[in-house]
Amino acid sequence: MDEEGAPLSESVQVVDPDVRAHVYSLVTALGGFNGESADRYVLGDDALACLRDIKRWLKLYDEKNNRMDVARCLGEANLVNGDLLPILTLWSTSGQMSKHMSRIALACLELLVPLTWPLEVHSEMTVNHHRHTPYLQQAQVLYKRGILSHGSDSILRTIIRIGLPSMAVPRSERTARDEGILKLMLYFLRNIAVISPNTRLAAEGDEEETSRSATINAFQNQDAFALLLTMCSNVGEDFSLQDVVLLEILFHIAKGVNVEKLFMNDAQRKAKRTDELGELLQKESSLRREYAKNAPTRHGRFGTMIWVKRDDAKVSTVSGQDVLKDSQTTLHKMDQSKKWNKPQIRRRAAEVTANNDFNTPVNLNSTATKNLRMFVEEFLDSGFNPLFTHVRKAIEREADRVMDINTRQFFYTVAWFLKAERVRRAHQREKRHLGDKSLKEIEPDSFALVASVLNQETFVFLNRSMQYSYDNKDVEDLTAEMRCFTQILLTVQEMAQSPLEEDQEIADNIQNRIFYEEITHDRIIAIVRGYKDQGFGYLDACTELAHVFLKMLEHYSKENVDMQIRSRRRAKRKAKQAKQADIEGDDEEQASEEEDLMDAERISKERKFDFKRFAAKFCNQSCVDTFIAFTKYYKELNVDQLKRAHRYFYRIAFKQEMSVLLFRLDIINLFYRMIKGPGALDSNKPIFKEWEELVRQIIRRMIKKIDQRPALITELLFSKINSTVFYLEYGHEKQTISASKRPPAELEVDPREAKTTDEKIKIVVHVMAKDEHTYLVKWVSDVLTSAADEREAWESQEQHSEGQKAPDPMIPVKPNNESCQKAMFSNAKLRLLLTLARFERLGMEDVPGASWIVPSSLTSQDLRHTRSIIEQCLTEPVTENADRDLSQLIRRKSGNNTRRDRDDQTADVDFGSDSEGDDNVPDGPLFPPNPRSRANALEQLKEQRKKRRKQAGEDEEPDEEDLEERRRARLENALARQAKIKSDLYIHASDEETDEEADQEFFRLEEQRRKEQAERIRKALLHGIFEDVSENSRKKGSGRKRQSDQHTASTADSQSKRQRRQQRTEGLDDDDDLVMTGTDARSPDSLGQGSPCLQGANDVEDTPVTSEENELDFDDDLAFSRNRNRDKVLSPENDDSDTEPPAPDTIDEDDDEAAPVAAPPRRRMRAGFVIESDSD
Helix, strand or coil, X not given: CHHHHCCCCCCCCCXXXXXXXXXXXXXXXXXXXXXXXXXXXXXXXXXXXHHHHHHHHHHHHXXXXXXXXXXXXXXXXXXXXXXXXXXXXXXXXXXXXXXXXXXHHHXXXXXXXXXXXXXXXXXXXXXXXXXXXXXXXXXXHHHHHHHHCXXXXXXXXXXXXXXXXHHHCCHHHCCHXXXXXXXXXXXXXXXXXXXXXXXXXXCCCCHHHHCXXXXXXXXXXXXXXXXXXXXXXXXXXXXXCCHHHHHHHHHHHHCCECHHHHCCCHHHHHHHHXXXXXXXXXXXXXXXXXXXXXXXXXXXXXXXXXEEECCCCCEEEEECHHHHCCHHHHHHHHHHCCCCCCCCCCXXXXXXXXXXXXXXXXXXXXXXXXXXXXXXXXXXXXXXXHHHHHHHHHHHCCCCCCCHHHHHHHHHHHHHHHHHHHHHHXXXXXXXXXXXXXXXXXXXXXXXXXXXXXXXXXXXXXXXXHHHHHHCCCHHHHHHHHHHHHHHHHHHHHHHCCCCHHHHHHHHHHHHHHHHEHHHHHHHHHHHHCCCCXXXXXXXXXXXXXXXXXXXXXHHHHHCCCCEEEECCCHHHHXXXXXXXXXXXXXXXXXXXXXXXXXXXXXXXXXXCCHHHHHHCCCCHHHHHHHHHHXXXXXXXXXXXXXXXHHHXXXXXXXXXXXXXXXXXXXXXXXXXXXXXXXXXXXXXXCHXXXXXXXXXXXXXXXXXXXXXXXXXXXXXXXXXXXXXXXXXXXXXXXXXXXXXXXXXXXXXXXXXXXCHXXXXXXXXXXXXXXXXXXXXXXXXXXXXXXXXXXXHHHHHHXXXXXXXXXXXXXXXXXXXXXXXXXXXXXHHHHHHHXXXXXXXXXXXXXXXXXXXXXXXXXXXXXXXXXXXXXXXXXXCCCCCCCCCHHHHEEECCCHHHHHHHHHHHHCCCCCCHHHCCCCCCCCCCCCCCCXXXXXXXXXXXHHHHHHHHHHCCCCCCCHHHHHHHHHHHHHHHHHHHHHCCCHHHCCCHXXXXXXXXXXXXXXXXXXXXXXXXXXXXXXXXHCCCCCCHHHHHHHHHHCCCHHHCCCCCHHHHHHHHHHHHHCCCCCCHHHHHHHCCCCCCCHHHHXXXXXXXXXXXXXXXXXXXXXXXXXXXXXXXXXXXCCCCCCCCCHHHHHHHHCCCCHHHHHHHHHHHCCCCCCCCCCCCCCCCCCCCCC
């Protein structure tokens, strides 16, 4: 290890001598310059074999052994500048037609790519790497100088010529060799763009020869930019595997370049540089003035030391002659001598990636600026959309050619070119405003040139990448993503101000999609709050993003007052429950479609956006600390950055009225130094006046607040928490009211599985034991034991006492600890067990801490019996229903009873009478609509969703008149339906017990029909004669008439029945006719025959049926035919009630109402059904 500490010289052997000898021999055999013509390179006899051997040495020795010895030997032998570049020059001048020379040129390219591959300092470097990396980095700078400024020929153009034959081959016909040549050519251009002088190493020669300006000029002069434009504009069509390499080349060309300077003309650029130079000179003069105040004089070179007396009768020693100036200077010098050894948080060592650093600014000369500007404009016009669309798709599908660093390069390059597009448009508008005729004739371009990064796919990819980088604390990637998001927002803002209506509509749509997701808002707030020494680049990016997002969101929310956002706050709770269910291994059945829709609504729910509420989230000490850390760089910040910080503090102090957050000593001191010094802002800057006024108003408010709240003097030393802020603002502590918890849903045991109370108690006890709540069951058992003993004592006392018997007192149920008391409110199964044990809860309100009692109606025997069941369940294993999970037998209590009670209440409502304006209701009082059956609820929901989809698919939205007409039509249809409904709310189970004669008649007719049907079947089987059943159908129809109508048998009766039968569909069978036509008591023919008052109205039945009547009757039967399979069988109660004759007083009342005017024949209705014919 002695050679590691020795100085580098020829005697130090850093490489194995055998390896060096072999490599040197290969380089010597490759060729050299002839003595006769010193400018002409002469190849050796086996030059191609030597090149291949060198390549083999690089691959098998360096790469396989993870060393750099061969590369070091090739650098010392000057292989690149002394052999490879002259060979390429020789091929470009005279050997392009020779196949052998073409192979040699390709072999030279295969060596140039690994020799110029960028070297990075990383954590996995070995001792060999640390030894050779500085030398190789300096050697690569020499390689780049030779390639860019080769005297006799253009090396970059020669490399491009090597790849042109492979580019000319169609994509479908290219071989792997052609793809490899294209890859070598692009990687070589990438390497040239990456290589830059190492600032830690001594530079050899002129740095301008290898600077970014020299690289850009060489790319322009040697047609490299033309190659890049051609390939970028055809990515996806002719070039699919080269997208990532093209992205890297663009990144290394554009990184660090100031876009605003790029699009300035010469006069503007010169003025800008003059201003920058003036600022630097002014800074220098201010530093000299500050230094001159305390600079040592000619005779003041003697040492000085003084004592400073402090308040606690102690002294401190301060040295230096500057302390003699005044007491303030002395105290300041003493403060500077203090040191605080703040404990450092151990962080993950960050990888030093100098080649991918995009925060370091780069200066270009005028020629390079002009060349790069031309390339950027052409790239934006032709290659932006194809390249970035293809690269984004490749990154999303994690292609093999994509590296981790490419995501960062993608977002930064997108942000850089979006800013370039905005600056270009701004300069075009400025020229147009100044009167440039050539630009006035041209209409402004659409933003379709950059549309590939303004679509929904890019937003999804960006949000996902930002969340991933934030979760994994990847600072550099998150910085690039924040820059990209900021530039997208600024581009959309400019689109909204575009004169083209199409761009304005697209911008409004994009803003709606960006601001719609609340998770985006929360992520930005979290990023600003989470700043902790991530560097100035991260600080600049996060503050700029917050500033732009807040400004645009405020403007958009003012324009869209009814702005809605989607909140996903309850999704985490749902996901956590699902994860827990998977761990427990419970296989739950899939929920119905209706339940899935309800779950989706709970997970993502829309709510109205309140900007003040959102802006208040930035009013906390963490966000203030982030912007304070940014403001501490005020000497290096430009005007836009200072304005950004000023707007935030102005919003905090005056718009949000939270100036208390700024009342901290270090913040006030920073503001004071920015204005008054030392090291104050330049008073000539336009932003200085605004900062001065802001600081003055904040200090005024602080002094005023100290007078109101003397406690603020102490709080100036600390950051403010929410409670402190509230107290300092209002003078009292915030009164917090704990929100009342809702009781759990009531449970019940499935009555189909457990009939008795004892069985239900057993099921509940077993389920609670399975849930590890046995201690609660034992507590209930103990309560039952003590209650039984106390109740038994009272019962024995009553037996011996004489006189009137007094009721047993109620026994309170006392929990034995706090967890048990909480379970009495929150544990639904424990509450079910208490209910089954016939305990009762006192009071009407179900709140935490509510008292439970053992009612006086329970005897000691009842209590002991319940206790014995519980103890038996605890001691014995589960035997019943062992093949089934008992927890499935416990369900939520259904709401049928509640709905039934509501229906009963609705039935008692008086809907009005004829005297109150209901003359248009033919049936008198309205009936409430029948409740929807639960069996068909899902089908009806599907139909409603289909209707909504159809309505949503219409091109034209209905106006106010159409909506009002639809509402009026729905109201009329609802009134008509309610007037026709004969609800079963007025039919009770008691009707069956009081109508024995109707039952006998019904069963007699059924027996008669069965016999007639059997006789017809027998005749058909014996004689093959099929009887016409029309007569039998007619008999059935007459047999189903009510008893009050059976005494009328006239000609009008048969004629009316024939007319009705003709109006029905021919496919109506006997069973359907039996079920559906048993309640025609209020049909016109039945009224005409069964009512004595209307015997003279039978003439109406003799008239032909009108078209209106026919249509109504046909629709009625058709509507019922759709529901026959579902509602085929009626309950016996309804059947019996249908055959029951109506009360005479009811018929008389109806007849009296209809007597003055003969009512026209009405549509026949059936009791117990609702036919919804409208579209709602």
